[in-house]
Amino acid sequence: MADPTVALRELHRARRKARFAHLDWFEAVYRVYLAAAVGVVVTLFVSSWLGDAPLTAAQLDEVQAHGPAVVGLVTAAVAALGLRSGSRGGPLAMEPAEVRYVLLAPVDRRRALLGHALRQLRFGVFVGAVTGAVAGQLAHQRLPGPALQWLVAGAALGVVLSLGLLGAALLASGLRLRRWIATLAALAIVAWAAADLLGSLPAPTTTVGSLALWPLEVVWLDLVAPVAVVAATLAGLALLGRVSLELLEVRTALVGQLRFAVTVQDLRTVIVLRRQLALDTPRLRPWVTLGPRSRHTAWRRGWHGLLRFPAVRLGRMLTLGALAGLAMAAAFRGSSALVAPAAAALFLAGLDAIEPLSQELDHPDRHETLPVERGLLLTRLVAAPAVALVPVAAAVVGGWAVLDRTALGLAALAALPAVWCGAGGAAVSVGMGAPKAGGTQQLLPPEAAGFTIAIRTAWPLVVALLGTLPAVVARHGAADGDPALVAGAPAVSFALLVCLAVVAWLRFRDAASAWWRQAIEETQQTRRPA
Amino acid sequence: MTSRHPKPSRPAHEPAGAEPVDAAGAAAASTPPARRGGGVLEAHGLTKAYGELVALAPLDLWIGPGEAVVLVGHNGSGKTTLLRMVSGLLDPSGGEVLAADHPAGSAGARAAVSYLPDNPTFYDDLSVWEHLEYVARLHGREPDDWQQDAADLLGLLGLYERADDLPVTFSRGLKQKTSIALGFVRPFDVLVVDEPFVGLDAAGKAALLDLLDEAHGRGAALLVATHELAFVERVERCVALRDGEVIYDGPTEGIDVVGLVA
Numbered sequence: 001m002a003d004p005t006v007a008l009r010e011l012h013r014a015r016r017k018a019r020f021a022h023l024d025w026f027e028a029v030y031r032v033y034l035a036a037a038v039g040v041v042v043t044l045f046v047s048s049w050l051g052d053a054p055l056t057a058a059q060l061d062e063v064q065a066h067g068p069a070v071v072g073l074v075t076a077a078v079a080a081l082g083l084r085s086g087s088r089g090g091p092l093a094m095e096p097a098e099v100r101y102v103l104l105a106p107v108d109r110r111r112a113l114l115g116h117a118l119r120q121l122r123f124g125v126f127v128g129a130v131t132g133a134v135a136g137q138l139a140h141q142r143l144p145g146p147a148l149q150w151l152v153a154g155a156a157l158g159v160v161l162s163l164g165l166l167g168a169a170l171l172a173s174g175l176r177l178r179r180w181i182a183t184l185a186a187l188a189i190v191a192w193a194a195a196d197l198l199g200s201l202p203a204p205t206t207t208v209g210s211l212a213l214w215p216l217e218v219v220w221l222d223l224v225a226p227v228a229v230v231a232a233t234l235a236g237l238a239l240l241g242r243v244s245l246e247l248l249e250v251r252t253a254l255v256g257q258l259r260f261a262v263t264v265q266d267l268r269t270v271i272v273l274r275r276q277l278a279l280d281t282p283r284l285r286p287w288v289t290l291g292p293r294s295r296h297t298a299w300r301r302g303w304h305g306l307l308r309f310p311a312v313r314l315g316r317m318l319t320l321g322a323l324a325g326l327a328m329a330a331a332f333r334g335s336s337a338l339v340a341p342a343a344a345a346l347f348l349a350g351l352d353a354i355e356p357l358s359q360e361l362d363h364p365d366r367h368e369t370l371p372v373e374r375g376l377l378l379t380r381l382v383a384a385p386a387v388a389l390v391p392v393a394a395a396v397v398g399g400w401a402v403l404d405r406t407a408l409g410l411a412a413l414a415a416l417p418a419v420w421c422g423a424g425g426a427a428v429s430v431g432m433g434a435p436k437a438g439g440t441q442q443l444l445p446p447e448a449a450g451f452t453i454a455i456r457t458a459w460p461l462v463v464a465l466l467g468t469l470p471a472v473v474a475r476h477g478a479a480d481g482d483p484a485l486v487a488g489a490p491a492v493s494f495a496l497l498v499c500l501a502v503v504a505w506l507r508f509r510d511a512a513s514a515w516w517r518q519a520i521e522e523t524q525q526t527r528r529p530a
Numbered sequence: 531m532t533s534r535h536p537k538p539s540r541p542a543h544e545p546a547g548a549e550p551v552d553a554a555g556a557a558a559a560s561t562p563p564a565r566r567g568g569g570v571l572e573a574h575g576l577t578k579a580y581g582e583l584v585a586l587a588p589l590d591l592w593i594g595p596g597e598a599v600v601l602v603g604h605n606g607s608g609k610t611t612l613l614r615m616v617s618g619l620l621d622p623s624g625g626e627v628l629a630a631d632h633p634a635g636s637a638g639a640r641a642a643v644s645y646l647p648d649n650p651t652f653y654d655d656l657s658v659w660e661h662l663e664y665v666a667r668l669h670g671r672e673p674d675d676w677q678q679d680a681a682d683l684l685g686l687l688g689l690y691e692r693a694d695d696l697p698v699t700f701s702r703g704l705k706q707k708t709s710i711a712l713g714f715v716r717p718f719d720v721l722v723v724d725e726p727f728v729g730l731d732a733a734g735k736a737a738l739l740d741l742l743d744e745a746h747g748r749g750a751a752l753l754v755a756t757h758e759l760a761f762v763e764r765v766e767r768c769v770a771l772r773d774g775e776v777i778y779d780g781p782t783e784g785i786d787v788v789g790l791v792a
Binding site for chain 2: 002003004006007008011015018019095096097098099100101102104105106107108244245246249284285
């Protein structure tokens with residue numbers, strides 16, 4: 001009997017050669033150019049945001065005191081993500097045929113999977129090192145110490161985080177950790193790191209943060225962190241052969257679709273596929289069964305969907321709300337830029353909440369068979385998510401209260417409009433859909449088309465951002481001596497108007513589009529010679 | 531089609547004249563399902579649940595060497611779940627499956643079980659012939675020992691002229707034929723097949739019946755999920771599933787097998 005691993009090796013070599021031979025070099029170089037351009041723009045933006053004034057002695061003390069724990073919390077979050085991903089079959093994603101033919105053949109599965117895993121690790125380490133090195137350089141702008149040391153420390157941190165993510169996932173996958181165990185372990189790790197940040201219990205993840213600050217102070221004990229991460233990764237690689245084919249097959253199919261959806265900027269499809277990848281699927285039975293009383297069809301349809309949200313999705317929405325509250329409170333206290341992450345968090349929570357509306361938008365031809373105008377139906381479908389977002393608004397207030405207790409009245413007033421604006425941005429994003437091939441953009445010069453795409457991508461986030469602005473507006477008003485609640489009220493009213501504008505857009509956009517098309521056609525007809 | 535592949539030693543199939551399967555496993559067909567040991571395929575207390583949804587209730591199954599079994603059941607009855615667990619693609623929620631005395635999914639079981647899924651997948655960049663080569667060699671066939679078998683399979687299935695084409699570009703029926711060829715080009719003790727007749731034309735169905743007869747004649751056990759009467763009439767034993775539970779396990783003779791799940 002021939003050695004099947006020889007066949008495996010030969011085929012992989014032949015396919016690699018064929019792929020290399022068919023590589024479109026122009027396309028590859030263009031992609032590298034795009035990635036580099038985006039990287040430079042992001043770096044310049046972050047750089048300008050950070051400023052370049054050296055920290056004062058007090059600020060430096062604060063960085064040394066709390067910096068390691070903050071980075072430790074990020075490390076814990078990354079490890080938690082890895083554990084959760086591994087319990088769902090991550091991080092590997094292969095071709096479906098590879099699962100069907102190679103992994104069902106009597107070959108050494110570990111050996112068959114090792115190449116995939118090493119490629120993924122190599123890429124992760126590269127991205128981590130580059131991102132970390134850039135972050136190190138940015139840190140060098142304000143922190144004392146030679147640039148090279150910050151560059152190396154940043155790169156080391158990036159590598160440790162990448163390996164932490166992938167190693168934890170490989171280990172969890174190899175150990176076939178059950179999802180609830182992985183979730184518990186993830187929560188425990190994050191809670192421990194958070195406790196360290198609050199000063200109550202030293203956490204091992206803090207040594208990673210301490211490692212990142214080596215240009216300020218070298219602590220040799222910090223080397224334990226990279227050693228532990230490498231050990232976990234090696235253990236994960238050793239257990240590769242134990243990976244679950246069931247999870248791998250599901251993941252393999254979804255990751256391929258997910259990459260394609262990202263390529264065509266189809267956010268809705270990305271969300272749906274990501275949920276499937278995370279096994280975040282509707283409950284078989286609703287949390288509460290609706291009685292037969294309500295006669296409002298769209299309202300009932302909305303709640304039928306919302307009451308099937310799995311616990312993990314509800315938990316995520318509340319967590320995003322709390323994080324947005326924290327960020328808004330920080331913005332109120334002076335860090336204006338934090339309205340951006342607050343808006344992003346509420347946008348993501350909104351994407352979850354508007355699921356009943358999204359389901360309708362996913363099938364634009366379905367309304368043709370319904371005896372109700374599409375805009376009217378879409379407007380009615382907004383009602384249930386709007387009510388369902390009230391607990392998320394409460395989480396925003398809760399998150400705000402953790403950081404600031406001086407303006408809880410403002411928090412209570414601004415929370416719901418902010419959450420609705422997040423959902424409004426999500427509705428705009430899903431309603432616009434992915435850019436259509438063959439649309440008017442094809443007629444535009446590349447520069448104009450790029451600008452249009454940028455506006456199209458940014459617009460939903462701008463809607464979400466408008467909801468978080470009361471935190472900043474109130475701070476400026478309070479600086480002039482007004483109470484925060486009074487100072488923020490006009491901005492809250494404006495946020496509510498934005499929400500109404502989004503609802504109006506859903507209601508009348510079909511009619512407006514039809515009117516616009518007709519106007520263009522009439523113009524073209526009048527221009528034609530008789 | 532280039533001349534570098536061997537010519538098939540038998541012509542494309544003409545539907546007619548296939549002999550029914552010999553009822554060699556008739557004694558085994560009446561064997562109680564709870565039997566342990568000696569089977570080429572055994573399931574003990576096999577369960578699959580997705581949260582609250584039970585796809586397969588605790589199931590015991592014993593299939594002896596050379597036995598041919600048809601698996602019937604309505605949509606969602608658990609047929610595909612059972613077959614995928616036998617092949618090692620699904621993790622059982624409880625119980626165990628043994629194939630040739632090896633736990634499902636282990637290297638020994640993978641060598642013994644050939645699984646033909648109802649949704650074939652292929653590499654984007656491999657031709658039919660390259661797929662055959664790869665699968666045959668992954669299952670330990672010598673580089674020069676599989677080619678005549680592959681050519682014969684393609685000839686029988688009417689795919690010989692398409693051997694150098696990419697199966698990802700094929701129609702549903704041609705993909706199914708390619709998948710069948712891949713399932714038969716490798717050695718196996720148990721053939722596990724999910725709805726193999728769907729999408730096949732008359733010649734393809736007859737060719738598949740031939741191949742199943744041949745495998746059975748060689749002593750391989752068959753577990754085939756299908757409602758195709760032409761196959762049902764050839765086998766000696768039927769297992770019927772409803773809502774994840776076995777509602778019938780016994781001889782096919784004298785019963786309306788399809789009616790069991792209607």
